[in-house]
Amino acid sequence: xxxxxxxxxxxxxxxxxxxxxxxxxxxxxxxxxxxxxxxxxxxxxxxxxxxxxxxxxxxxxxxxxxxxxxxxxxxxxxxxxxxxxxxxxxxxxxxxxxxxxxxxxxxxxxxxxxxxxxxxxxxxxxxxxxxxxxxxxxxxxxxxxxxxxxxxxxxxxxxxxxxxxxxxxxxxxxxxxxxxxxxxxxxxxxxxxxxxxxxxxxxxxxxxxxxxxxxxxxxxxxxxxxxxxxxxxxxxxxxxxxxxxxxxxxxxxxxxxxxxxxxxxxxxxxxxxxxxxxxxxxxxxxxxxxxxxxxxxxxxxxxxxxxxxxxxxxxxxxxxxxxxxxxxxxxxx
Numbered sequence: 001x002x003x004x005x006x007x008x009x010x011x012x013x014x015x016x017x018x019x020x021x022x023x024x025x026x027x028x029x030x031x032x033x034x035x036x037x038x039x040x041x042x043x044x045x046x047x048x049x050x051x052x053x054x055x056x057x058x059x060x061x062x063x064x065x066x067x068x069x070x071x072x073x074x075x076x077x078x079x080x081x082x083x084x085x086x087x088x089x090x091x092x093x094x095x096x097x098x099x100x101x102x103x104x105x106x107x108x109x110x111x112x113x114x115x116x117x118x119x120x121x122x123x124x125x126x127x128x129x130x131x132x133x134x135x136x137x138x139x140x141x142x143x144x145x146x147x148x149x150x151x152x153x154x155x156x157x158x159x160x161x162x163x164x165x166x167x168x169x170x171x172x173x174x175x176x177x178x179x180x181x182x183x184x185x186x187x188x189x190x191x192x193x194x195x196x197x198x199x200x201x202x203x204x205x206x207x208x209x210x211x212x213x214x215x216x217x218x219x220x221x222x223x224x225x226x227x228x229x230x231x232x233x234x235x236x237x238x239x240x241x242x243x244x245x246x247x248x249x250x251x252x253x254x255x256x257x258x259x260x261x262x263x264x265x266x267x268x269x270x271x272x273x274x275x276x277x278x279x280x281x282x283x284x285x286x287x288x289x290x291x292x293x294x295x296x297x298x299x300x301x302x303x304x305x306x307x308x309x310x311x312x313x314x315x316x317x318x319x320x321x322x323x324x325x326x327x328x329x330x331x332x333x
Contacts, residue, residue: 008125010145012085012111013038018048020083020107021072024091025055025098026247026279029064029164029199031090033157034113034135036069038087040157041148043072052079054098056274061248063199067160068153082106088123090135090161092116092300113138117291118300133173136161137181152188159185159195167255168200172286172304200252206243207250213239214253220262225325228264228287233257234314237273247272247279258283265290265325269314278310278317287331293324 013019021039023031031053039049051072052058058075076099086107091114094101104110104122112123115132129138136158143150150158162182166174169182186192214233224230235250247270258266264287270279280297282290284304291306297320299308310317 005125005127006142006145009111009113009127009142012109012125013042013087013142013146016047016085016109018080018083019085019087020080020103021049021051021087021089022079022091022097022100022103023051023053023089024096025053027053027061028090028251030134030136030161032061032064033067033159033161033164034139035089036067036072036157037136037154037161038089038113038139038142039072040069040151040154041143041146043069044151045148050074050079052076052100054100056099057246059246059248061246062204063202063248064160066194066198067157069157076100079103082108084108085111087111087113089113089139090116092119094120094122113142116300116302118295118306133171133175133178134161134165136165137178140181140184150184150188152190155185155188156190156195159190159192160199163196164199168196173302203252204243204245204249206245210235210239210243210245210250211253211256214268215256218257218260220260221322222262224322225263225265225288226330228330229260229262230265230267230322230325231257231260231263232267232269232318234269235271237271237276240271240273251281254281254283258285264288267318267321269310269317278312278314279307280310280317280321281307282321288325288328289331293321293328296324297321 021035023035039051042049054076110123112126114128115135117130119128132138218233221230254268266283268281284290289303291301291303294306294308297308
């Protein structure tokens with residue numbers, strides 16, 4: 001990425017008085033947090049801002065219900081049809097915008113802000129820092145270039161994006177610069193303990209029950225992934241219905257499954273109640289590039305945390321994934 005991309009992004013954000021923000025479907029903490037952070041900053045500059053994502057039902061994940069800036073959000077049906085400036089966050093390809101995908105072609109300018117290595121650069125301006133730990137960190141870089149203050153209201157969603165994409169500072173993406181950014185955010189006075197508790201340590205009793213169920217059905221295949229081991233489980237649409245949960249409520253399941261020391265790669269397959277498709281999440285402990293594996297299957301993500309969507313039955317999807325994992329080279333650890 002050239003320095004001109006940063007300059008062009010700053011120019012677009014300064015020159016447009018109306019800005020439409022969009023993140024990927026079923027947003028995680030980084031997608032929503034980075035979008036809200038820039039949205040708040042732009043509103044503070046006196047601009048008209050709307051933000052959304054293209055999945056139904058349009059519901060704010062419970063873990064993020066306390067974030068500032070939620071009043072910027074509108075359902076996809078109320079999102080501008082042809083925005084002068086469309087800004088996307090944490091979204092590697094147009095299809096990940098779901099019902100908002102058609103806005104890319106309709107917009108006059110498209111600014112893509114991301115950190116995924118698999119981003120397809122679908123914007124007229126692409127600010128993609130593949131070395132950043134989170135898209136929220138890229139937003140802070142932009143705000144610094146715009147000489148905008150890092151207020152507590154902006155820092156809270158940025159911190160949300162940072163802690164979710166670093167696994168509460170546990171993942172390999174956690175660098176000294178990540179901790180320095182975290183220090184800047186804490187200096188604003190944000191309630192970091194409350195934010196983290198809401199994300200990591202708060203769930204419904206239904207989730208606790210479902211967690212026991214899906215862990216009980218987990219399968220360990222020690223000989224897969226070239227002998228490094230694979231552990232996987234599945235969550236059906238009937239499971240979600242039984243415990244009154246949404247897909248966004250079960251994102252943390254894979255962080256439990258990946259704890260199995262006998263497996264290098266962990267996989268959770270979730271059936272989307274809306275379309276019946278399988279949403280496949282993968283994690284690696286460092287010896288396998290699951291981002292490349294998922295990209296070969298039509299998805300993408302990071303080297304050690306990635307996913308893809310499958311319209312095939314579960315058994316066929318797992319067979320395809322096993323083959324892809326068997327063929328991928330092992331990384332030096």
